[in-house]
Structure formats: structure tokens, C-alpha cells
Amino acid sequence: MLFSDIVGFTSICSTATPFMVISMLEMLYKDFDEFCGFFDVYKVETIGDAYCVASGLHRAGIYDAHKVAWMALxxxxxxxxxxxxxxxHIKMRIGIHTGxxxxxxxxxxxxxxxxxGHNVTIANKFESGSVECKINISPTTKNWLIKHDDYNNFDLHARDPSCLPKEYTNAEGTCYFLEGYSHPTVECDAKVEHHIEAAMNQINETN
Incomplete structure (x- = not known):
């Protein structure tokens, strides 16, 4: 599950007309909706500036966490x-949790x-515990991302265990900032979207 929101959304609304706010969200979320189709993830809802998706609901697979992580990037x-x-520039904070x-x-x-369920609440807490322009992932999501050698080239930076939500009762591990992804067949300096596209193409070819 992925939860996201726009940093400073209340402040943005206080100085913008309603049409400006709707236009901004429409342009941004149109892109996000296209990502949902590309990664085959389920758009759960939008509430104001909050955008929530999940993978593994309508079609379970071993790369559900990967797809959500790639979408977050x-x-x-x-x-x-x-x-x-x-x-x-619009600045978002994102949280991802697997359960x-x-x-x-x-x-x-x-x-x-x-x-x-409890894990829905926990996913939301990982979002609120993130910071602007960062993707905060849970220990369980991190474990899923590193399971498969062909697709585990994620740039992960461990955070202090104190950053874990207090509602997260699993004492093992810590949360991580997801900073990027690289695919072995793509040049290192290529845009992240090209690395992700290569990974998705590889997954689609093997299914």
C-alpha cells in the first residue's frame, strides 16, 4: 500500500482559487492514474490531496511491492x-507498507x-512519518524489495529506528528512504523512468 500527500497543501489552498487547486490536482493525478495502468496497481482513493494505491488485491504476484515502489519513484x-x-514545484511525501x-x-x-485493517493504518503512518520529496518504506516492504536478485537494485537509506511509527509493533528492522532504482541493462545516468520501464518489460516478458 502507498499513501501520499502534498506538502503544504493547506497553505497552497489558502492563496489559490478553487479552480487553481482543482486544475493542479487534475494535471498531477492524471499522470498518477496513468502510472496505475502501467504498473497494474489499484487506485484505492483520493481524498483531497491524499492519493492511495495498492498492489496484490485484484491480481497477486511476487513483484507487488516492486510495482508500488517503482510507482512511488x-x-x-x-x-x-x-x-x-x-x-x-509540487512536493509530496510518500509512505509504503506491505502487509x-x-x-x-x-x-x-x-x-x-x-x-x-491495522496495516492500512500503518501504511498511512509511514506516509506521515516521511518528509518532503521522500519515500518512506517499512521494514516489511524493504524485505520484499530485496527478495529477488534480478530486481533488487533499489537505492535504500536506513533511518534511525526511532522513526518507526509507534503503532508498528514489529520490533525488528527499521524504516528506509527509497532514493532510486537502477536496472542492470540500462545506462547508469539514464532517467529513472527508463530503468523502471526496463524492469517492467522484463517482468511482463516472463509472465
Whole structure:
């Protein structure tokens, strides 16, 4: 699961017209929605500036954590190409956590596919514990990312264990900032999107 929000969104709204805010979110989230299709991840919801996706719900696989991590990197990169109404780059903070959830369609009016459980709360806490332009991942997500030798070239930087959410009851490990990804078949100085595209193409060819 991935949770994200825009840093300083309340301040942005206080100096922008409603149309400016909607236009900004529309341009940015249009890119994010396209990423969902490319990585085959499920868009759970958007609430205000919060954007949430999950992988492994509609089609489980061994690379679900990878797809969400790659999408997070693409999201951070996309933010650098979009501006607020006053010309500043949009800055997001992102949190990712891997775990089991209860999922299903609930209600009669506008029924929605919803996620429930402690791990949903934990994923949200990893987002709130992140900082601007950073992707904060949980120990369980990190363990999934390094499981497969062909796709474990993630640039991970360990954080102090005190940065773990207090609600995270697993005492082992710490959280990490996900800084980048490199694919062995792509030149090191190529854009991150090219590295990620190569990895996705390789996965699609083997499935």
C-alpha cells in the first residue's frame, strides 16, 4: 500500500482559487492514474490531496511491492514537472507498507472497494512519518524489495529506528528512504523512468 500527500497543501489552498487547486490536482493525478495502468496497481482513493494505491488485491504476484515502489519513484519524479499556482514545484511525501488487509465492497449508495485493517493504518503512518520529496518504506516492504536478485537494485537509506511509527509493533528492522532504482541493462545516468520501464518489460516478458 502507498499513501501520499502534498506538502503544504493547506497553505497552497489558502492563496489559490478553487479552480487553481482543482486544475493542479487534475494535471498531477492524471499522470498518477496513468502510472496505475502501467504498473497494474489499484487506485484505492483520493481524498483531497491524499492519493492511495495498492498492489496484490485484484491480481497477486511476487513483484507487488516492486510495482508500488517503482510507482512511488515515478510520482516523485512527476511532481518535479508540475507547479503550484505560484510557480513552485509540487512536493509530496510518500509512505509504503506491505502487509495483509481485509478488502471488499461495502454499502449500497455509491459502493466502493475498500481496505480495512491495522496495516492500512500503518501504511498511512509511514506516509506521515516521511518528509518532503521522500519515500518512506517499512521494514516489511524493504524485505520484499530485496527478495529477488534480478530486481533488487533499489537505492535504500536506513533511518534511525526511532522513526518507526509507534503503532508498528514489529520490533525488528527499521524504516528506509527509497532514493532510486537502477536496472542492470540500462545506462547508469539514464532517467529513472527508463530503468523502471526496463524492469517492467522484463517482468511482463516472463509472465
Amino acid at each position: 515515478r510520482m516523485i519524479d512527476a511532481c518535479s514537472k508540475h507547479n503550484t499556482h505560484d510557480g513552485q 495483509t488487509v481485509l478488502a471488499g465492497v461495502v454499502g449500497r449508495k455509491m459502493p466502493r472497494y475498500c481496505l480495512f
